[in-house]
Amino acid sequence: MTFEPPKPELPVDPQAAYHQMMDMLGQMLAPIAQAMETQAPQKDRRFQGAEWDHPLFALVRQGYATMSDHMMSLVDAVPVTDDHERAKLRFAMRTVVDAMSPANSPFTNPLALQKAVETNGASLMTGMQHMMADLQSGQLTHTDPEAFKLGENIATTPGKVVYQTPLFQLIQYTPATDKVLATPLVIFPPWINRFYILDLTPQKSFIKWCVDQGITVFVVSWKSADASMADTIWDDYIAAQMEAIDTVRDLLGVEAAHTIGYCVAGTTLAATLAVLAAKGQANKVKSATFFTAQVDFAKAGELLNFVDDAQIKMVEGMATDGYLDGRFLAATFNLLRGNDLIWSTVAKNYLMGEPYPAFDLLHWNGDVTNLPAKWHKSYLCDLYRDNLLSKPGALSALGVPIDLTKVKTPSFIQAGREDHIAPAESVWELRNQFTGDNTFLLAGSGHIAGVVNPPSAQKYQYWTNDARVGSFAEFIAGASETKGSWWPYWRGWLTDQAPETVAAKGARVPGEGKLKAIEDAPGTYVKTR
Numbered sequence: 001m002t003f004e005p006p007k008p009e010l011p012v013d014p015q016a017a018y019h020q021m022m023d024m025l026g027q028m029l030a031p032i033a034q035a036m037e038t039q040a041p042q043k044d045r046r047f048q049g050a051e052w053d054h055p056l057f058a059l060v061r062q063g064y065a066t067m068s069d070h071m072m073s074l075v076d077a078v079p080v081t082d083d084h085e086r087a088k089l090r091f092a093m094r095t096v097v098d099a100m101s102p103a104n105s106p107f108t109n110p111l112a113l114q115k116a117v118e119t120n121g122a123s124l125m126t127g128m129q130h131m132m133a134d135l136q137s138g139q140l141t142h143t144d145p146e147a148f149k150l151g152e153n154i155a156t157t158p159g160k161v162v163y164q165t166p167l168f169q170l171i172q173y174t175p176a177t178d179k180v181l182a183t184p185l186v187i188f189p190p191w192i193n194r195f196y197i198l199d200l201t202p203q204k205s206f207i208k209w210c211v212d213q214g215i216t217v218f219v220v221s222w223k224s225a226d227a228s229m230a231d232t233i234w235d236d237y238i239a240a241q242m243e244a245i246d247t248v249r250d251l252l253g254v255e256a257a258h259t260i261g262y263c264v265a266g267t268t269l270a271a272t273l274a275v276l277a278a279k280g281q282a283n284k285v286k287s288a289t290f291f292t293a294q295v296d297f298a299k300a301g302e303l304l305n306f307v308d309d310a311q312i313k314m315v316e317g318m319a320t321d322g323y324l325d326g327r328f329l330a331a332t333f334n335l336l337r338g339n340d341l342i343w344s345t346v347a348k349n350y351l352m353g354e355p356y357p358a359f360d361l362l363h364w365n366g367d368v369t370n371l372p373a374k375w376h377k378s379y380l381c382d383l384y385r386d387n388l389l390s391k392p393g394a395l396s397a398l399g400v401p402i403d404l405t406k407v408k409t410p411s412f413i414q415a416g417r418e419d420h421i422a423p424a425e426s427v428w429e430l431r432n433q434f435t436g437d438n439t440f441l442l443a444g445s446g447h448i449a450g451v452v453n454p455p456s457a458q459k460y461q462y463w464t465n466d467a468r469v470g471s472f473a474e475f476i477a478g479a480s481e482t483k484g485s486w487w488p489y490w491r492g493w494l495t496d497q498a499p500e501t502v503a504a505k506g507a508r509v510p511g512e513g514k515l516k517a518i519e520d521a522p523g524t525y526v527k528t529r
Contacts, residue, residue: 126353147358159521160510230322266293319373326368408436416450
């Protein structure tokens with residue numbers, strides 16, 4: 001009789017064990033999951049993938065949907081008579097509900113569980129490293145931080161900084177055509193962001209496209225606030241816009257310039273036009289284009305949830321050395337699209353440990369700027385909370401009462417159909433303030449993609465309505481849809497305002513006129529953190 005040692009047990013295959021367990025649970029729970037699926041589930045990007053159809057996770061998903069509906073219905077049951085207060089409650093509850101999604105937990109997200117099993121936990125370790133890095137920086141990372149370098153593969157349109165103040169740099173771009181429109185274009189981007197949202201990769205760059213269309217383009221690059229800007233107020237930004245316009249007029253020897261104001265810089269441009277009109281200098285601006293800009297904030301959307309006295313006091317307390325850290329404002333905007341800009345990052349980059357994508361727009365979104373605290377508080381109070389800009393004479397700048405009804409400058413007003421920061425119906429109110437000729441255009445998509453939509457992309461659409469309409473609803477009812485980018489339509493409108501052309505030489509070339517080149521575009525201010 002021979003002794004045979006016991007045969008060693010074969011090592012357990014974690015993946016096989018996981019799938020066997022899921023198969024068993026699936027068979028047991030399938031009847032319950034089918035019974036709960038009383039109607040076709042709504043499309044929800046958080047729950048895409050066949051893994052969510054497994055009976056266990058189908059139950060989790062369905063239970064979450066039921067709980068979400070119940071929690072949101074509680075808001076309507078609260079005895080609140082003020083519509084603004086109810087909107088704040090609804091926003092707060094929606095934020096909580098979004099945070100509770102099973103897609104945000106490694107224990108209830110089947111894609112994260114599957115990835116953890118397949119990688120023997122390495123995906124969770126990578127995700128933890130991503131999360132720790134974000135906690136250290138105090139900001140969510142959305143894109144590969146090494147993918148883009150200013151002046152190398154983003155913000156590369158050739159040009160020179162030709163003028164500089166403590167508040168802004170003025171960039172003039174090199175002409176790409178032999179002839180250019182005689183009337184130049186001065187672009188004012190929002191100072192809450194970096195200007196290169198309009199000069200992303202060459203394929204997406206609005207600035208490059210304008211240069212290629214034969215337009216002499218100047219862009220203001222605002223300085224990110226620091227302690228030296230503690231006393232900067234709205235008057236300073238209005239004065240800066242007027243200074244930039246005068247500088248361009250003097251450099252090129254022209255009577256007027258076209259202007260563009262994007263978002264808050266568009267709000268300021270409206271005030272600038274009112275000041276110029278009051279001073280008898282309206283002829284300095286040939287036309288004004290507004291990208292998703294508001295002047296009447298009564299319908300300003302979910303940002304109104306952040307402007308009560310308690311929240312404004314909290315913002316004051318977060319200021320350091322007279323300026324507000326741009327990461328605070330970035331977090332606020334992220335909350336407005338929590339599922340897209342917060343929780344999708346949690347699921348992909350934390351739970352699943354996926355590498356960050358190389359996405360120029362997300363890179364720009366994370367490139368925050370600091371804000372002058374004094375002016376930011378006034379902006380929230382005077383414009384959003386008290387809506388003073390829409391009331392003639394309620395606000396003043398540079399010693400001049402602001403009355404938007406005095407603005408007769410030809411205006412092009414662009415809004416985004418899905419804009420969550422400057423709702424289209426709110427942007428429409430510009431038409432009810434100005435008394436000059438204006439054209440309203442509704443673009444597909446939102447606050448960024450609705451503006452940055454190059455013709456080559458062949459994406460989205462836009463709507464126009466040439467009839468005399470008195471409301472946004474009437475505009476929509478009679479609007480005509482056109483597929484693709486609205487940029488060529490705007491180019492035609494701009495040309496109609498001043499069709500004359502000149503040779504692209506002399507002062508039309510950066511550094512060749514009385515203003516010598518200081519440095520290459522995109523300049524230093526855009527790189528200052």
